[in-house]
Amino acid sequence: xxxxxxxxxxxxxxxxxxxxxxxxxxxxxxxxxxxxxxxxxxxxxxxxxxxxxxxxxxxxxxxxxxxxxxxxxxxxxxxxxxxxxxxxxxxxxxxxxxxxxxxxxxxxxxxxxxxxxxxxxxxxxxxxxxxxxxxxxxxxxxxxxxxxxxxxxxxxxxxxxxxxxxxxxxxxxxxxxxxxxxxxxxxxxxxxxxxxxxxxxxxxxxxxxxxxxxxxxxxxxxxxxxxxxxxxxxxxxxxxxxxxxxxxxxxxxxxxxxxxxxxxxxxxxxxxxxxxxxxxxxxxxxxxxxxxxxxxxxxxxxxxxxxxxxxxxx
Amino acid sequence: xxxxxxxxxxxxxxxxxxxxxxxxxxxxxxxxxxxxxxxxxxxxxxxxxxxxxxxxxxxxxxxxxxxxxxxxxxxxxxxxxxxxxxxxxxxxxxxxxxxxxxxxxxxxxxxxxxxxxxxxxxxxxxxxxxxxxxxxxxxxxxxxxxxxxxxxxxxxxxxxxxxxxxxxxxxxxxxxxxxxxxxxxxxxxxxxxxxxxxxxxxxxxxxxxxxxxxxxxxxxxxxx
Numbered sequence: 001x002x003x004x005x006x007x008x009x010x011x012x013x014x015x016x017x018x019x020x021x022x023x024x025x026x027x028x029x030x031x032x033x034x035x036x037x038x039x040x041x042x043x044x045x046x047x048x049x050x051x052x053x054x055x056x057x058x059x060x061x062x063x064x065x066x067x068x069x070x071x072x073x074x075x076x077x078x079x080x081x082x083x084x085x086x087x088x089x090x091x092x093x094x095x096x097x098x099x100x101x102x103x104x105x106x107x108x109x110x111x112x113x114x115x116x117x118x119x120x121x122x123x124x125x126x127x128x129x130x131x132x133x134x135x136x137x138x139x140x141x142x143x144x145x146x147x148x149x150x151x152x153x154x155x156x157x158x159x160x161x162x163x164x165x166x167x168x169x170x171x172x173x174x175x176x177x178x179x180x181x182x183x184x185x186x187x188x189x190x191x192x193x194x195x196x197x198x199x200x201x202x203x204x205x206x207x208x209x210x211x212x213x214x215x216x217x218x219x220x221x222x223x224x225x226x227x228x229x230x231x232x233x234x235x236x237x238x239x240x241x242x243x244x245x246x247x248x249x250x251x252x253x254x255x256x257x258x259x260x261x262x263x264x265x266x267x268x269x270x271x272x273x274x275x276x277x278x279x280x281x282x283x284x285x286x287x288x289x290x291x292x293x294x295x296x297x298x299x300x301x302x303x304x305x306x307x308x309x310x311x312x313x314x
Numbered sequence: 315x316x317x318x319x320x321x322x323x324x325x326x327x328x329x330x331x332x333x334x335x336x337x338x339x340x341x342x343x344x345x346x347x348x349x350x351x352x353x354x355x356x357x358x359x360x361x362x363x364x365x366x367x368x369x370x371x372x373x374x375x376x377x378x379x380x381x382x383x384x385x386x387x388x389x390x391x392x393x394x395x396x397x398x399x400x401x402x403x404x405x406x407x408x409x410x411x412x413x414x415x416x417x418x419x420x421x422x423x424x425x426x427x428x429x430x431x432x433x434x435x436x437x438x439x440x441x442x443x444x445x446x447x448x449x450x451x452x453x454x455x456x457x458x459x460x461x462x463x464x465x466x467x468x469x470x471x472x473x474x475x476x477x478x479x480x481x482x483x484x485x486x487x488x489x490x491x492x493x494x495x496x497x498x499x500x501x502x503x504x505x506x507x508x509x510x511x512x513x514x515x516x517x518x519x520x521x522x523x524x525x526x527x528x529x530x531x532x533x534x535x536x537x538x
Binding site: 023024025026027028029030032132133141142143144149185187188211215216230231233234235236237238240241245246247249258259260261262263265268269270271293296297300304 | 320321322323324325326328335347358359360361362363364365366367368369371374375378379443444445446447448449450452463464465466467468470480481483488489490491492494506508511514515
């Protein structure tokens with residue numbers, strides 16, 4: 001049997017194996033994890049005709065540089081990414097949302113995400129990774145999941161099994177829309193904050209701090225004044241919750257978030273806007289807009305329909 | 315009993331069991347948690363119990379807030395239910411460099427280090443819940459005079475094994491993690507083991523924890 005693998009020449013800033021994530025474990029302190037931008041994750045798998053819950057390589061800002069050894073394979077990259085594919089005889093600039101055939105000795109060099117954070121590399125086969133609690137998703141904070149819970153490392157080998165030999169060129173037209181406002185629903189501690197704080201929260205811009213990662217997005221801007229208590233009894237969290245600690249700087253819980261927190265919750269990001277939220281790079285500005293539960297449900301339905309439409313076009 | 319249910323965003327229920335944090339309220343939360351788990355409702359992603367709250371997150375593709383709220387409101391809890399309880403001893407070293415926040419605590423609590431340690435080690439602690447990070451136990455209750463607020467700005471990195479206190483509770487950082495608790499020491503023990511998929515947590519809700527002070531020398535030479 002032939003062996004197929006990538007050799008990691010450069011691992012990138014934060015490259016991990018991800019799938020849909022793991023549920024029903026929050027009570028043990030184990031978060032959902034999974035691909036940060038779910039739509040781009042699904043599109044990546046669909047392009048190479050995989051099951052939609054297959055593992056992919058997620059990268060942030062600068063992606064990995066990989067050398068492929070083995071029999072011919074199809075790959076696709078989703079997001080807003082600059083990347084090159086090099087063979088013995090040529091070098092091309094790759095397009096996102098389009099499959100490419102990769103042959104023995106070819107290299108994929110994922111240089112950067114463009115004014116965004118996350119991108120996905122899928123391939124027409126199965127990444128040979130270990131699963132924990134039904135998911136391969138790597139959570140580097142708890143050392144859980146594929147790759148012993150660690151980021152990709154330089155020089156490591158990524159084995160690939162079960163190559164799908166159906167090489168139909170696939171492509172979908174999709175432009176990641178840049179966001180103007182992130183929509184939120186009032187949080188359960190909304191009334192802990194002063195009128196000025198609430199006005200600032202909905203009218204002023206916040207800057208995404210460079211201390212942001214898969215666990216949380218820290219924001220810098222007008223400090224949000226708390227008029228009740230800066231602590232609450234620790235309680236469960238979900239992704240998208242915006243906590244405000246005593247210093248008044250909001251922190252948004254992301255996919256690898258702590259399962260419990262004790263800072264007041266001013267608001268929660270609505271489900272339809274999560275994919276776009278996580279793509280806002282550090283240093284960029286963000287503004288919030290309040291919506292009601294019913295609006296959020298309708299917006300999610302539209303988001304889901306749009307995702308399904310894109311998947312159906314492939 | 316659940317006093318009130320609100321929405322937390324568009325894909326979670328926020329079930330409130332009342333303001334008081336005590337073993338009775340917490341036991342009621344745990345009973346609901348067990349019951350809802352047994353029902354195996356497909357559209358539920360996670361059920362997260364805490365002292366006096368139960369957060370139920372769900373798959374918005376399958377169910378909406380009001381539909382799930384109706385299901386949860388109809389749940390009846392059987393009166394008597396017991397959960398497994400263990401007594402666990404945790405060694406900790408409270409010397410430098412493990413005791414990060416004594417200066418801050420001495421000022422906040424108006425107690426000296428000796429008094430703080432005596433109060434801390436004289437207690438038995440009840441595990442109310444686990445979480446925040448994998449396997450972290452939330453242990454109560456600290457004496458009234460030991461209750462300090464969280465740090466104004468949480469640390470980006472709290473060392474693995476740190477023992478923190480805030481308000482009426484103590485906890486153990488099972489991993490290096492961001493966090494805002496006041497750190498008094500560190501344990502060499504593994505409190506979370508992810509190679510045990512069925513029982514990764516050393517300490518579980520309902521268990522009793524006793525802390526035992528060890529020297530830095532003993533800490534450095536500790537064998538699991």
